[in-house]
Amino acid sequence: MLDAIAKLLLHLGDAVIVVDGEGRVPALVPEPLDILGAPPVLRGQPLPEHIAARVPLEPLLSGAREFNRFPLAHGERRFEIDAIALDAPEASRAVFLLVHDVTEKISDERKLIAQEKMAAVGLLAAGVAHEFNNILGAIYGYAQMAKRDESFREKLIDVVSREAATARTITGNLLSFSRFKPYEQTSGKITEVIDSVITLVGLELSRNNIQVTRDFKDVPETLLSRGGMEQVFLNLILNAQQGIRRNGTITVSVDSDGNDIVVCLSDTGRGIAPEHIGRVFTPFFTTKNVGKEEHGEQATGLGLSVSYNIIKDHAGDITVESVPGKGTAFTIRLPVRKERRKKKVKVSTERRASELTRDPARILVVDDEVHIREFFVQLLASHEVSTAGTGGEALLALGRENFDACILDLMLGSEVDGIDVFRTIRDSYPNCQVFLMTGYPVTPEMQSELESADGLIAKPFDLVAVESLIATIARPDLG
Ligand SMILES: Nc1ncnc2c1ncn2[C@@H]1O[C@H](COP(=O)(O)OP(=O)(O)OP(=O)(O)O)[C@@H](O)[C@H]1O
Ligand SMILES: [Mg+2]
Structure with a gap:
């Protein structure tokens, strides 16, 4: 009977091993089975230790009903073993181990991931090149104007400062994406970081007739990576600005709620379509066509994924809500964390x-x-x-x-x-x-x-x- 069930189950896997309550193998197909390494599995023998140690069957043998999957490696080969418990007539209870050789499947998956990575790198390169060309175009254009005509100097300085800020956001995103940890975290106020970002992009916002409303409650200091947090708020404000384009409002509120600092940044822009909202934190997800000029926007689709990682590095959380045509709101929760130790300022005695x-x-x-x-x-x-x-x-x-x-x-x-x-x-x-x-x-x-x-x-x-x-x-x- 056990043999018959094992043979029946064989078409679900590459091999089937039956283990009884004593840890012995009353049936198996094919036999002997040596794909899982030495010694081979033999009928009537105990399940070899190198498998028994990796496939804990005790709970299943003692009555648990659930189905378990165990990964197992042998040399270059990779296996998955599904364990199913059955009450069988010959043995009071038996566990059927379905062995799947997944070596090929994993290597195919790896190839696919490698291919996808290459495609992503291409996409990224195209996005970055385009963004930098826009930046350089503006700087180069005004530099030439200023060479010809002194009165363009002021304008040139304006443009260079503005474009440098954008370039900094992009390089910051790329570096964060490459998974270098952001700078050291030190105690500080999130409101100060947000203020400095608003100042940085203020001119550009007012040029597009976008008002910024601040509602900052007094919140405690917490451990922050200043550079990382600047990156987050630059990304959020830049997205809000791109969502609004012209004429609208960005509202930033900061408050504390028990142990958390809660920052809400909302805009009156075009909003995010319901079919997109689940993907906005995914790397490379963008609706701002890469390689094509659309409303003058170009994007790599890294802004929110990088921001998400930075917030996670602060043990925090970021969520989004949006009503298409009305606007978008991001909520960030940061737990208040204290500095482990004060960094000593070294000043020698003399x-x-x-x-x-x-x-x-x-x-x-x-x-x-x-x-x-x-x-x-x-x-x-x-x-x-x-x-x-x-x-x-x-x-x-x-x-x-x-x-x-x-x-x-x-x-x-x-x-x-x-x-x-x-x-x-x-x-x-x-x-x-x-x-x-x-x-x-x-x-x-x-x-x-x-x-x-x-x-x-x-x-x-x-x-x-x-x-x-x-x-x-x-x-x-x-x-
Ligand atoms: N405030 C917002 N209003 C409308 N859509 C938004 C807003 N924020 C994000 N999105 C949507 O989420 C997508 C992903 O945003 P993300 O910042 O990650 O990438 P991006 O802005 O497209 O590119 P990048 O930030 O790299 O320049 C955007 O393309 C846009 O569709
Ligand atoms: Mg963005």
């Missing part, structure tokens, strides 16, 4: 953190980009600034002079890289503060080493953020 930012400090700027070095020379005009373009030059300068601080690019691309210069300063010049610059979010592996830096400057930088870091440079005690 120095003090200067409250007088006017005291000139000796600063070494290290970056392989000449424009970035020049930018810092201008910004730090009231200080004594030296520059270096390679890690080697930086080490020479450090050996020659005493610096109060070093602004250091991590990716110098030279033989001695930024990280080497950083380690040398930490080991040999403990009085020199280090501000690290990077265009890359810090990976978890780098995070712990870089925590000993005195500050992190994210490229492209925010002028105010850089200035406030510079203001923390400790000077020799002049008094």
